[in-house]
Amino acid sequence: MKTPATLLEQYGPREAMEYDVVIVGAGPAGLATAIRLKQLAAEKGSEVNVCVLEKGSEPGAHILSGAVMDPQAITELLPDWKAQGAPLNQPVTGDEVLFLSETGVKKTPDWLLPDCFHNDGNYVISLGAVTKWLGEQAEGLGVEIFPGFAASEVLFNEDGSVKGVATGHQGLGKDGEPTDAFQIGMELHAKYTVFAEGARGHLGKSLISHFQLDAGKDPQTYGIGIKELWEIPADKAKPGLVVHTAGWPLDGQTYGGGFLYHLEGNKVTLGFVVGLDYQNPWLSPFEEMQRWKTHPAIRAHLEGGKRIGYGARAIVAGGLHSLPKTVFPGGALVGCDAGYLNAARIKGSHAAIKSGMLCAEAAFEAVQAGRQSDELAAYPQAFEQSWLHAELDQSRNFKAWFKKGNTMGALMTGIEHWLLPKLGMKRPPWSLHRTHADHTYLKPAAESPKIEYQKPDGKLTFDRLSSVFISNTNHEENQPAHLTLKDTSVPVNINLARFAGPESRYCPAGVYEFMNKDGQDQLVINAQNCVHCKTCDIKDPTQNIVWVTPEGGGGPNYAGM
Known part of the structure; x- marks a missing residue:
């Protein structure tokens, strides 16, 4: 197998393109950064x-x-x-917060709903559709968008500042050797590079480590969100209804819950979130989501309907205490790559857009002043003065309370988001901190109750492979696996022996499976199934799995999600 250095020696040097600002990731944060930069240029x-x-x-x-x-x-x-024509078409018309037992349900009275669960003035949307629209607005302002190009490497100047990024090579075979279709990657150099890859971004993770941006911060924490899109009979449609659930099927020590939102056009988007600090290695977030749908309160929304979409994604949930330093020489982190999502409100798109705008304003000022490759100190300073900081400050304890159990979490959420605001207090007078990363929480399988899940019925509940099929996931099969192992002996010798192979359950796409061949257990990695959720990179108990970028254009192709 040729190393990256050998490939550059043989096929390089890479073509380089120069920009004022390069942005990695065309999500809400990255596109907001790009749009705001162009707006400021037009204004000036x-x-x-x-x-x-x-x-x-x-x-x-x-x-x-x-x-x-x-x-x-x-x-x-x-x-x-x-x-x-932005596709924010369906205003929220009602909120329901339900506490589920196995067959029962208790609805929280409207007057008791904490402020964070009130959605008056908000919209039920497809964020994918909104993102596509934002891309059109950016291109209309002159932003160059290169879809199908995965940034795989951070480039550095001699002084240690970020110089830009390089895209991955195309046309490498599974053995890492160039095929007839080989194309070497290209370099994009910039005065400032903004990383907007979403939760657990591959390059963002490496930059946080390289520059020690999380020093003195609480460890970041995540959830895995499993989502489906359904088309339902017209007589069941309740456009704008927002439903959140807590309780069953999870136990009282496992953080998580369900959501079900009625879109326009007789569609329902629904999903289930499980905190990736869960302890029982027998737990499968995908199966918990399937089980949750069988509850009478959820089934009632879906019966007679048809599932038309599926996907999964890690969700950043640490909040303000886990927010790393967001600037470093030559670049910045925005959106969920940094961790701006407000878990208490179950919202991140507004935070992503706002962080991108704040970063753009700092970068534009620097470029106009003739600076480059320094730290954009004006960005975190502006954040600290913004409404987004005030919002995240109020919610800063949310996940830490739930580490003390769901009952304590629900009680303190009520106090911090319902009682204190009524007493005129905009922020709690106390702070809680966490000290452990999500991957440290798994208990040995022998010490944990085994969970038996029912077989899917193909109507309300489904298996993973049929789910991945409707996510339109595709990867060029003849390429190096983008799910890499630091030590190939660890999955069997540690994960399987001690934790009963949790990667076969926490992955929502059936990527990992243990097989016995000739009397020897081995881990098989079906990388072509990967929906890029990043759960394995977060939850692997030995941190032996490292997610790296596959060829650009691969992965899911979500529609309406």
Whole structure:
């Protein structure tokens, strides 16, 4: 197998393109950054060259979210979004928060709902559709968007500052050797490079480690969200209804819950989130989602309908205490790559857009002043003065309370988001901290109750492979696996022996399976099934699995998600 250095020696040097700002990721955060840069240039009568790299086949192809959108940030970015046809079509018409037992349900009275669960003025959306629309707005302003190009490497200047990124090579075979279709990657150099890859971004993770951006911070924490899109009979449609559930099927120590949102056009988007700090290695987030749908309160929304979409994605949930330093010489982190999502509100798109705008304003000022490759200190300073900081500050304890159990979490959420605001207190007077990363929580399989899941019926509940099929996931099969192992002996000798092979359960796409061949257990990695959720990179108990970028254009192609 040729090493990257050998390939460069043989086929290089790589072609290089120069920009003022390069943005990695055409999600809400990256596109908001690009749009705001171009807006500022137009306002000042100047030029700023902006490029956005997107590993999906088009903007929105890899975007997965609930989603209920707070329009505050998009209104700041594009005040005329409604007139311009932004796909925010369905206002929220009602909120329900349900506590489920195995067959029973208790609805929280409206007057007791914490402020974070009130969605008046918000919209039920397809974030993928909104992202595609944002991409069109960016291109209309002159932003260059390169879909199907995965940034695989951070480039550095001699002084240690970020120089830009390189895209991955195309046309490598499974053995790492160039095929007849081989094309060497290209380099994109910039005065500033903005990383907007979403939760657990591959390059963002490496930059946080390289620059020690999380020093002194709480460990980041995540959930895995499993989502489906359904088309339901017209007589069951309740456009704008937002339902959140807690309780069954999870036990009282496992963080998570369900969501079900009625879109326009007789469609329902629904999903289940499990905190990746769960302890029982027998737990399968995918199967918990299937089980959750069988509850009478959820089944009632879906019976007679048809599932038309599926996907999964890690969700960042640490909040303000886990937010790393977001700037470093030559670049910045925005959106969920940094961790701006507000888990208490179950919302991140407004935070992504706002963080992108704040970063763009700092980068534009620097470029106009003739600076480059320094730290954009104005970005975190502006964040600390923003409404987004105030919002995240109020919610800073949310996940930490749930580490003390779901009952304590629900009680303190009520106090911090219902009682204290009524007493005129905008932020809790106390702070809680966490000390352990998600992958450290798994208990040995022998010490954990085994969970038996029912076989799918093919109507309400489904298996993983049929689910991956409707996510339109595809990878070029003859390429090096993008799910890599630091030590190939660990999956069998540690994960299987001690934890009963949890990767075969926490993956929502059937990527990992243990097989016995000639009397020897081995891990098989079906990389072509991967929906790029990043769960394995987060939850692997030995941190032996490392997710790296596959060829650009691979992965899911979500529609309506």
